[in-house]
Amino acid sequence: MHVLILGGTTEARRLAESLAAGACPDLRVTNSLAGRVGVPRLPPGEVRVGGFGGAEGLARWLGEHAVDAVVDATHPFAGTISSNAASASAATGVPLLALRRPGWAPVAGDVWHETSSLEEAAGLLPSLGRRVFLTTGRLGLAAFAPLEDLWFLVRSVDAPGAPAPARMEVLLDRGPFTLRGERELLLRHAIDVVVTKDSGGQATAPKLTAAREAGLPVVVVRRPPAPAGVPVVTDPGTATDWITERLRPDAFPGRTGP
Structure with missing residues (x-):
């Protein structure tokens, strides 16, 4: 077979x-x-x-x-x-x-904003924060390129290409990630909003816990x-x-x- x-x-x-x-x-x-x-x-x-x-x-x-x-x-x-x-x-x-x-599900204390696309997620961001932790991967960054007033920390396995946000720092890394590491990352970069796809699994879930502890809004793109x-x-x-x-x-x- x-x-x-x-x-x-x-x-x-x-x-x-x-x-x-x-x-x-x-x-x-x-x-x-x-x-x-x-x-x-x-x-x-x-x-x-x-x-x-x-x-x-x-x-x-x-x-x-x-x-x-x-x-x-x-x-x-x-x-x-x-x-x-x-x-x-x-x-x-x-x-x-x-x-x-x-998939992931919100728990008590989460401040989630669920969307159906990256474009919809980008449209929400200006009303939620100015410093964005973007964890949707290197593909699809074009949806966030027009947001010139926002700063992005983009985490991906491989380096992203254009088009991408003008104000952006790239963090090349691969999960699994730890809760301690995610807490430090949010604090070090003064993140005030997180964007993620509902990928599910435990390898990248600690960012959701860290965001909940910090009281940060999380934009979740539905699968x-x-x-x-x-x-x-x-x-x-x-x-x-x-x-x-x-x-x-x-x-x-x-x-x-x-």
Whole structure:
């Protein structure tokens, strides 16, 4: 059996590690990375880097490489590849599962302003603060470029390109981050508003706690939903079970074994 993991996330790597450790014997695993990070953390198994050429290209790749199942474990905001995966699955009949870490939820003391886009988030900022901790990644900075009166601390794994805010300091770093570190960062840069995508997970969540302790507003960009009709699980273990179920000989008519 051949499984394609559309990865690049912690959950994708944990799924690949589980499969490599023997959770599903006699299994070929290909991990696909978008290539947007200069030095990615490589998971076990075969690795390919780069796009497929849209939904049609992905469908063609699934057929050429005899893929039996696909797990979309991309970032919750990787809407294009998720949409392409759903279209390719529908066109080829290859089963598709979405693996998504749970989103964040506000707790008592949080001052959240939820938006549906980066552009909407940028529109809110002038009324909330002047010194912005921007943690939405290096892509999409164009939405904040017109805000010339605001100062931005931009944290990303790789250096961002133009267009970007004129008054900006770039902090190159990769999670997981600590609560102590996030507290010190907010204080050192006199941050008065935080902007983040609802990526979920624990690696970057300490900034939310630090902002809550400091009484700072947080602009949270809501994640897009998974494509309609695609089953969704929230942990690698459940995804492993889904793959194991498809290892049964009767899951593929005509086969006598995996």
